[in-house]
Amino acid sequence: MKRSFLYCCLITAAIAPGPNYAASEPGSLREQLKASPFKIVYESYVNDNWELFLMNADGSEPVNLTHTPKEHELYPQVSPDGAKICFVSDRGEGRETIRSLYYMDSDGKNRKKVTDSAREPFWGPDSKTIGYLPQEYSKFNVIDYSTKGMTFYDLATGQSQPHPNSGNLHHLYNPCFAPNGKWIAATVHAGMGVDHAILLIEAHGNKIINLKIPGCRPCLSPDGKQIAWGPGDHEIAAAPIDLDSEEPKVGQKRVRILDEKLKIYHVDWSPDSQFLSISRGPESEGDLSKPGTHHAACEIVGVYAKDWNLCAVSAQRDGVLDLNTAAAGDFLMLTTNRCSNKESAWIRPPRKEKE
Amino acid sequence: MARMTFRLAVSVALALFSSCSRTGSDAPAETQPDTTRGSFSAAITEPAEIVTKSGVEMVFIPDGEFVMGSDKGNPDEAPAHKVKLGSFLIDQYEVTHEMFAKAQLPNPSHWQDHPKKPVERVRWRDAKLYCNERSLLEGLQPCYDEKTQGLVCNFEAGGYRLPTEAEWEYACRAGASGEYDFGPANKLREHSWFEENAQERTHPVGQKKPNRWGLHDMYGNVSEWCEDVYSPAYYKNSPSQDPRGPAAVGKDTKSTLRGGSWKSSANMCRATFRQGQRTGDADACFYTDFCGFRCVRRMAAEGLPKLRSQLKP
Numbered sequence: 001m002k003r004s005f006l007y008c009c010l011i012t013a014a015i016a017p018g019p020n021y022a023a024s025e026p027g028s029l030r031e032q033l034k035a036s037p038f039k040i041v042y043e044s045y046v047n048d049n050w051e052l053f054l055m056n057a058d059g060s061e062p063v064n065l066t067h068t069p070k071e072h073e074l075y076p077q078v079s080p081d082g083a084k085i086c087f088v089s090d091r092g093e094g095r096e097t098i099r100s101l102y103y104m105d106s107d108g109k110n111r112k113k114v115t116d117s118a119r120e121p122f123w124g125p126d127s128k129t130i131g132y133l134p135q136e137y138s139k140f141n142v143i144d145y146s147t148k149g150m151t152f153y154d155l156a157t158g159q160s161q162p163h164p165n166s167g168n169l170h171h172l173y174n175p176c177f178a179p180n181g182k183w184i185a186a187t188v189h190a191g192m193g194v195d196h197a198i199l200l201i202e203a204h205g206n207k208i209i210n211l212k213i214p215g216c217r218p219c220l221s222p223d224g225k226q227i228a229w230g231p232g233d234h235e236i237a238a239a240p241i242d243l244d245s246e247e248p249k250v251g252q253k254r255v256r257i258l259d260e261k262l263k264i265y266h267v268d269w270s271p272d273s274q275f276l277s278i279s280r281g282p283e284s285e286g287d288l289s290k291p292g293t294h295h296a297a298c299e300i301v302g303v304y305a306k307d308w309n310l311c312a313v314s315a316q317r318d319g320v321l322d323l324n325t326a327a328a329g330d331f332l333m334l335t336t337n338r339c340s341n342k343e344s345a346w347i348r349p350p351r352k353e354k355e
Numbered sequence: 356m357a358r359m360t361f362r363l364a365v366s367v368a369l370a371l372f373s374s375c376s377r378t379g380s381d382a383p384a385e386t387q388p389d390t391t392r393g394s395f396s397a398a399i400t401e402p403a404e405i406v407t408k409s410g411v412e413m414v415f416i417p418d419g420e421f422v423m424g425s426d427k428g429n430p431d432e433a434p435a436h437k438v439k440l441g442s443f444l445i446d447q448y449e450v451t452h453e454m455f456a457k458a459q460l461p462n463p464s465h466w467q468d469h470p471k472k473p474v475e476r477v478r479w480r481d482a483k484l485y486c487n488e489r490s491l492l493e494g495l496q497p498c499y500d501e502k503t504q505g506l507v508c509n510f511e512a513g514g515y516r517l518p519t520e521a522e523w524e525y526a527c528r529a530g531a532s533g534e535y536d537f538g539p540a541n542k543l544r545e546h547s548w549f550e551e552n553a554q555e556r557t558h559p560v561g562q563k564k565p566n567r568w569g570l571h572d573m574y575g576n577v578s579e580w581c582e583d584v585y586s587p588a589y590y591k592n593s594p595s596q597d598p599r600g601p602a603a604v605g606k607d608t609k610s611t612l613r614g615g616s617w618k619s620s621a622n623m624c625r626a627t628f629r630q631g632q633r634t635g636d637a638d639a640c641f642y643t644d645f646c647g648f649r650c651v652r653r654m655a656a657e658g659l660p661k662l663r664s665q666l667k668p
Contacts, residue, residue: 094501094502137459139459141459143463146461171461189463190467191467196640284637285504285637286504288502288504295501295504295506296480296636297636297637298637299639
């Protein structure tokens with residue numbers, strides 16, 4: 001008992017609040033993001049349709065990138081070089097839905113199809129490969145872990161090949177490549193002999209490491225030094241991780257973002273690893289009166305999330321940030337239209353080719 | 356089990372014979388397979404095991420009346436009251452991993468080490484989706500409207516659905532009036548996987564003795580979703596004919612689970628024990644690893660002639 005008390009004290013001390021987050025003034029989060037060269041792409045449900053929008057890092061000037069009233073674009077992922085966006089596109093309704101994979105330039109042009117009946121694309125660190133998870137069954141199911149195997153698509157050749165351990169990869173979701181190219185972080189639910197876990201999967205081999213951090217939806221920082229994830233419906237955490245090690249381990253939580261009232265999900269790192277974007281909104285099970293949406297937990301891709309918006313926080317300071325008590329300057333609402341805004345992904349402005 | 360099957364087969368055969376007799380000169384000859392079909396509906400008065408078109412073993416439960424609930428159990432089990440039910444088919448076993456896979460649904464179960472283990476961690480919604488998938492596999496009209504938020508049930512449709520609480524309890528009691536159909540609680544180990552013998556896990560279905568109507572694992576292994584929304588006070592004013600549970604009330608609606616599970620005490624395995632459980636429909640990961648289910652299908656008189664060809668050999 002004494003030992004567990006001591007342990008609790010140590011944990012509490014480790015995650016105790018750091019200095020107060022900056023107020024809304026010069027140098028504040030808003031000002032920092034306003035000055036940022038980055039942009040953010042995200043999914044939003046407008047005019048009975050899922051579309052991808054692009055906005056500045058402070059949430060200003062949102063622009064519809066897709067404009068496809070007959071297709072539903074979701075789950076945007078940005079290539080590390082900032083040049084391209086891959087995403088899923090749904091056609092049809094209910095069990096007849098066909099979920100396909102596409103990529104396009106980050107300005108929305110040159111859309112190209114990768115494959116059908118696949119989901120959860122993720123970029124290789126060289127921006128030349130898209131990984132994805134084939135659907136478990138031909139029949140559509142909105143549940144995110146309805147996947148079997150893993151495949152890599154080569155943009156240059158248009159050819160796909162399975163991950164070397166693809167046959168043993170089952171019920172993964174939300175995969176993310178490590179910047180060093182050695183690992184893929186993903187969640188597994190009821191598969192691979194695991195109840196539920198966040199795994200590191202060797203990118204070009206068979207090794208699988210259970211990171212033993214409760215929760216889901218890992219996101220590795222572009223500097224390769226941190227992992228962010230959702231330990232529960234109402235928390236986002238970030239902690240150090242040594243991805244160059246042969247047995248990477250996650251350190252103690254450095255940042256904890258809490259919201260006891262609303263769900264917070266879908267964390268993504270800014271390209272400089274200094275900021276985090278998050279989806280935030282109330283619990284619900286979708287709204288089937290809206291075309292192209294499904295019935296399940298509203299954080300799942302394709303489920304309408306009533307009143308959900310995006311916000312950003314700084315990842316530079318250690319400590320706990322409670323979104324319900326935080327000062328206005330400590331976090332920034334990036335969207336306010338409550339149009340089921342989810343799955344944000346930051347964009348580094350692509351480098352221009354030398355003339 | 357073999358004795359049970361034999362007894363049922365004999366009773367059905369006897370019933371068929373007697374009904375043939377009643378039809379007199381209009382009755383076709385016994386040597387022709389189709390001859391008794393017209394009179395089968397009148398004849399089948401005992402529970403009978405069948406195999407469905409997609410290969411699922413079910414038990415036909417004839418219409419009847421029983422006393423539902425208990426005045427000696429928990430407050431939500433009272434008052435004991437008479438209920439009349441139409442005939443129906445009910446799965447002989449809990450829905451297993453291999454059945455879920457056949458319906459092309461992602462298996463959410465915690466224990467995935469045996470294809471004949473019951474699925475668990477199943478949301479209420481997913482159980483209903485399974486029912487619809489199985490209906491479609493057999494060319495039946497699905498009961499659940501997937502375009503409605505709570506998957507509203509059409510009880511008149513011919514497909515599969517979750518049992519109502521009344522159907523579940525009627526099938527579990529199997530004509531008995533006590534806490535268990537087999538008699539005293541000290542025999543529960545022979546009929547059920549529960550906390551005293553399950554070793555904190557599920558087990559392949561059908562390993563324990565069935566109840567008197569041939570249904571396995573009604574008392575344990577996994578608790579089973581019913582169609583009814585849970586209301587502790589429902590028995591005070593439920594209808595006496597085919598009760599279907601109260602209307603859903605708001606966001607925190609609970610649904611009813613019946614039967615014990617691998618983690619239940621003997622008390623929770625009683626035929627009248629009721630549990631309200633959040634549906635899990637708003638949870639991305641539903642960790643309630645004792646929630647499973649089995650399906651039923653209404654079987655009105657006009658459907659009975661087809662049953663003969665599906666009788667379990």
